[in-house]
Amino acid sequence: MLNTEMDAELRGIVGETDADPLERLARRLLLEIGEDPTRDGLKDTPARYARWWREFTNYDPGTIETLFETTSSGQMVLVSGIEVWSLCEHHLLPFNCSLTIAYRSAEQLLGLSKFARIAHQHAHKLQVQERLVSDVAHDIMRITGAQDVAVIGQGEHLCMTMRGIRTSARMTSTSFHGAFAEDSPARSELLTFVRGSA
Structure with missing residues (x-):
């Protein structure tokens, strides 16, 4: 599925048009495994998921050549x-x-x-x-x-x-x-x- 089609599908599923793409993916994952992303324990999970992936992949080691x-x-x-x-x-x-x-x-x-x-x-x-x-x-x-x-x-x-x-x-x-x-x-x-x- 093209990214634009997936984005449109996810927006329809979660009812959000400007959500972070990683948050949309996390909501979709929760739905695909049979969870409800709107329930109390999960409603902040997509944002945490997106934040963690960005923290992990954007890691800055600082100066390494001293x-x-x-x-x-x-x-x-x-x-x-x-x-x-x-x-x-x-x-x-x-x-x-x-x-x-x-x-x-x-x-x-x-x-x-x-x-x-x-x-x-x-x-x-x-x-x-x-x-x-x-x-x-x-x-x-x-x-x-x-x-x-x-x-x-x-x-x-x-x-x-x-x-x-x-x-x-x-x-x-x-x-x-x-x-x-x-x-x-x-x-x-x-x-x-x-x-x-x-």
């Missing part, structure tokens, strides 16, 4: 336990992901809070976990100029927990570059830390 001079080139920097929520692009259901980010500094160090800001920036869109960890790794490489970067993501996906097999499980995905992609001391150091903190 760098500092390093005093020790080649040192491994590792930040772990960065918790993000994203939405599975296949089912529009949430997944949470705990990220570990490591890199070997070249000439500059990334500010500590920037790791989380970068992670949240890539999580606030329709995603798959494999692309999430890859996107974060490539941003760390781009911003710092480091070639040795590793990102490990461990997530639980409600599209598996709530539907389909309905079993909880943790999925791990990695994006290793430079020395972390090779059988190297840097990779061994990283994996030793990851095993020790599991």
Whole structure:
């Protein structure tokens, strides 16, 4: 159905001509699952739904490129336990992901809070976990100029927990570059830390 036809149909259903398009979609969804969008518990739900989607997709991470001079080139920097929520692009259901980010500094160090800001920036869109960890790794490489970067993501996906097999499980995905992609001391150091903190 064309957008204009759908808008006209939804306006007829809810009797509103200037409602927010996301609110109209939420009202339509409620109707399609057999609910009454005018009942007390639901009458404000379409507005909340629209507000949440806009907050999620319009997320502003703030400044992500704050760098500092390093005093020790080649040192491994590792930040772990960065918790993000994203939405599975296949089912529009949430997944949470705990990220570990490591890199070997070249000439500059990334500010500590920037790791989380970068992670949240890539999580606030329709995603798959494999692309999430890859996107974060490539941003760390781009911003710092480091070639040795590793990102490990461990997530639980409600599209598996709530539907389909309905079993909880943790999925791990990695994006290793430079020395972390090779059988190297840097990779061994990283994996030793990851095993020790599991």
